[in-house]
Amino acid sequence: MSHETDTDDLAANTAAGTGTGSAEANRAGLGTGSGRSWRFETARQGLSWETHYKPVLKYVALAILMIWMLFPVYYAFVNSLKTPEMIFTTSLGIPFLTFDPVAFSGRNAWRTMWSAFPFGRYLLATFVVSVGTAGLATVCAVFAAYSFARLEFPLKNSLFVLAVAGFAFPIVLLAIPIFVLLQRIGLLNTYMGMILAFTAFTLPYNIWLLRGFFEDLPENLEESARVDGCTQIGAFFRVILPLSRPAIVSVFIFAFLLAWHNYLMAFIMGSDALHTTLPVALLELRGTFFVRNFHYIMAGTFLTMAIPIVMYMYLQKYLVEGLGSSAGVKG
């Protein structure tokens, strides 16, 4: 008996101790009459949400979100395995994976797409440009970000603002002047021109992300490395860089994906067959015999989507850390 009153008092104290919230709860409980029953009442309500609705609703919500998110990917994949005739008889447009021998024979898009269209070359061009961009952007951004985070030089703040502002500037506004410039100096239709341009577009964001990361590292890391006899550059390479691996990996992926995703500049700068990237090729395919090439378009679309999605899945943790810490979560 005495034990019971003890716990009741404790609960009442906790409730009273939290200020306005408990006042509201008290008001809500007034209708039930006594001070004892409002606590009972709210506890029961809380339980019904926590034990009855929430566990079900969260799975329903997850299922809806996942179906919505993954359906287009599934759609592209399953349709890529069918022949155009099969696609044109889908009911309601929801494709199902059928193990039709025709689809898995020589008419399967995944077998013939490489010879019907130069998909191999598209893939290669996209990889060359993306890897080149990612490499160059990561190296440039690491040095620039370290410089902004730890070194002193004149006009530092203004330069930083300028570098970050470049990121927000829409690429389409730069497309025309860059096109004219690259044409004049003969970098049009070269991997070098594409890599340089993509690197410039992705750099501001990468610098911003890495600078934030470097600034969060404690300064005495380098101090102690230098007490142990490292030079400043040595401390940078031996202490800072290994610690920044998640940030550097996410910067690398971002730059890779920017190049992989980009249509506009790739379309403008790589218009010949050798430098056509996958997004550019896809939209060109769409224009030519859309109906007859339906399964090729679906296969190409799935290929273009699947590679970055796999990369994202694999490096999800790094990316979430990187994105989350950069985009205003700190501020």
Next chain:
Amino acid sequence: MATIDRFDRGDRSLGDRILDEYGSLQGILFLLPSLLLLGFIVFYPMIFNGILLSFRQFTLDPSLVNPWVGLENYQYWLFGGGQALFLFSIKMTLLYELVVIPFDLMVALAAALVLNETLPARPLWRGLMLAGYAAPPVAAGLTFAVMEQAASYGVVYNFLNMFFSVPASGGITSNSPWAFWGVVFAKVWRDFGFMYVVFLAGVQSIPKELYEIAKVDGAGPVRRFRHITLPHLRTIIVTVVMIRTIFTIGKVEIPWAVTQGGPVNYTTFLGVAIFKQGFLNWSLGRAAALGMMFSLAIIPLIILWVRTETEDYD
């Protein structure tokens, strides 16, 4: 770092002392590759070529001399033959922003809240939620364009047609009020991932005890969301909305892949208008003039964003 080590200068190597003396030189050296690239690819073309081009009649035909035409390109958009498209595309761009950003916001917030719950295999679901953001805009737009056709395979068309009557000729992508929504569906599917990641990080940073206390006090789920979750996410929401607004204005890929700016010019948002004018009609001068006017409108937004982002820095 030069500042920290002033006191122990005595027993330092010559190299380090040189570095200390020329600390600012090293800072500039580290920055040099990035600055060169940005200057060469972004700032030089933007300032010199962009401005100069907009005063010329510029085509790629080498036999033409690309004469200077003064303000003629601007006049074309503001008072001449391009006026109707100019005004219409401004209107549609604003409408597009007003629909896409709140849509993005709601879906991203819902996804972040759901994936913050304890779920089996949660990292997998969290990663899969980013499928849209990982997909290239063109691939996403193309898939949606196919799904929005009025055909047996057009799943979005068939679904919408159960509730509304979408004209069968041309489906969603070629009929005027629907094409806009066709672009919006693709845009939200592809782009909400950015907001979702940021919100997920934000939701995770809210102390769990706050929810426990609120529960003890009898606050229901709606109240907990309104009085704990939303206030905590407020600054994040403001920042993210600003970023997304700036980035959505100039994006070409998704409208281009879904509708190619059509029907007629119905989904020709400002970015698409510049792209079409420049690289389909090849009148680069006019496109540059449109781009310059667009830049003047967007630069205040960018300055506002950079100032809020770098507030703590100065």
